Amino acid sequence: MLCMNDNALHTVAARIREQAAAYCESDNVPGFVAGVYHAGEQIVVAQGTANVATGAPMLDDTGFLLGSVTKVLTTTLVLRQVDRGLLDLDTPVVKHLPDFALTAPGAADKILVRHLISHTNGIDADLFFPDAKGHDALKAYVTGLASNCGTLFEPGEQLSYSNGGMIVAGRLLEEVTGLPFHDLLARDIYGPVGMRNSSTSAEQAILRSTAIGHFLDPETMTAKPTNMFTLPDTWGPAGGTPIGTIADLLAFGRTHLAGGVSPSGTRVLSAESTALMQRVSYDTQSPNTPPMGLGWVLYPFGDTTVLAMSGASPGGVSILCVLPEHDLVFAAYGNNPGAIMLQDQILRWLLSEHLGVRIPRLVTETEQDVDLTPYMGIYRSNQLRIDVSIVDGLLEERTTYEPADESQERIFTEFTGGVTSGPPQRYVPIRPGLFAPAGYPLEVFDGYLRLLLVSYHDIRDGQACFRNGGGRLTRRV
Known part of the structure; x- marks a missing residue:
């Protein structure tokens, strides 16, 4: 029983x-x-x-x-x-x-x-x-x-x-x-x-x-x-x-x-x-x-x-x-x-x-009038490059893997199923420094998938020094 x-x-x-x-x-x-x-x-x-x-x-x-x-x-x-x-x-x-x-x-x-x-x-x-x-x-x-x-x-x-x-x-x-x-x-x-x-x-x-x-x-x-x-x-x-x-x-x-x-x-x-x-x-x-x-x-x-x-x-x-x-x-x-x-x-x-x-709710609404210019630029970490620009009033990110050598490239591409770069991803501002990928309902981010949100940190001279995606930092170059 x-x-x-x-x-x-x-x-x-x-x-x-x-x-x-x-x-x-x-x-x-x-x-x-x-x-x-x-x-x-x-x-x-x-x-x-x-x-x-x-x-x-x-x-x-x-x-x-x-x-x-x-x-x-x-x-x-x-x-x-x-x-x-x-x-x-x-x-x-x-x-x-x-x-x-x-x-x-x-x-x-x-x-x-x-x-x-x-x-x-x-x-x-x-x-x-x-x-x-x-x-x-x-x-x-x-x-x-x-x-x-x-x-x-x-x-x-x-x-x-x-x-x-x-x-x-x-x-x-x-x-x-x-x-x-x-x-x-x-x-x-x-x-x-x-x-x-x-x-x-x-x-x-x-x-x-x-x-x-x-x-x-x-x-x-x-x-x-x-x-x-x-x-x-x-x-x-x-x-x-x-x-x-x-x-x-x-x-x-x-x-x-x-x-x-x-x-x-x-x-x-x-x-x-x-x-x-x-x-x-x-x-x-x-x-x-x-x-x-x-x-x-x-x-x-x-x-x-x-x-x-x-x-x-x-x-x-x-x-x-x-x-x-x-x-x-x-x-x-x-x-x-x-x-x-x-x-x-x-x-x-x-x-x-x-x-x-x-x-x-983790995110209840987006914000329209956020200045996007502090986040534009190129961010890098080990063998990874992220180009951030403004397109149609949204942030757009292009992520590219830049292998150090043939061995690194072979392992990485097999790990990802052959992918070395992602399609451009646009982001809508939630507030200054915090962005959500466009096209997702906001309730998606209430759970584990809050890691899909992107944030920018350490603003100096009008520019963010770091991008944070999935808990991983890339640094402005």
Whole structure:
């Protein structure tokens, strides 16, 4: 006989199955899998196809690339070493990694351990893809920073989503523990959390049911499999290689619900460190960039905070959300990038309908008489250029990838399904410094997709110094 919560989760499962079936059919997302843990009960729902080339179905226990959700696992590993006394968050990284350097002399010396995992390090390496394999991959990545990557800002002065910071954190973990990152991840996270079906390589994943990513073929308008399963080993700690299941992610989320204690009762992280990860470490005070904890992004939905991280992989996207105030964890994966829209729909439904959380409007209206001239110009970060102009009274952005070499170009284009530049995107002003992509209803931005909003910061001499899109900064040149 079902208890009240069983009935509630039965309704949740039916709702997710209905939404996933409709979305997969209409939006060329071949497969989708999601799970919810709430107050002691758990459901997992799978829909569609894991691999269109083989016809393999998406199952409840199908594995998938965690993508940037891995960043919360990496941060948990860092805090485990803090608990053990091997690391101090306020120690310069170079104390443990004396070879860590950037193109600007002395810049790396200012970066503290906490800057790596709070995305406040300023390392300009978001699209730096050195192609190295094996146990020395992270060492090769850090070595490559010195001649390839500079800084966006002084450590602690700004917030910019940082793949480079997490990868340096992974190399730091190797140095202080003496273990390769993937071995440490398996020993100190997968094992004690109970992530029994998680792995760290394609070689391991091929031994079990595993989904692959897909992109929309512009000629046939159907989903085609990705040509690249994982990013290089150099991106492991940022989300390039770890693979898991929905049940595994729910177990990890439940560990953070329970103050660092896994569902099996194993202490993974101290209560103090678990709470520290959930505490605001930096807040840009801009609607398009939620406050950042350590590892977690802290999304405000009215009075409720959602600890979240999404993860892009070649042709796929995952998400993990933890709601400490409601004892709930939500995890999902879809094997086409467009699945992020479905994940946002389900999250908002869980909040408003299942939990009764009132979600206030983030953007209620646009503003007509905003001076657009401070935002015009060229903005750059690592291998990325954004040209901002005024067209028909709106801001227009043109984004172009400018590869550093053939290897970088190959990896990036395979990761994006062959795209090196986006079509021009126009933006309507919400207020000075904050813009929404034209053509979207404003209610879209109430949820996770507030990341689609663009903001401009640090006006000097009538010009913005930084553009912020999706939490990532580019700097005016």
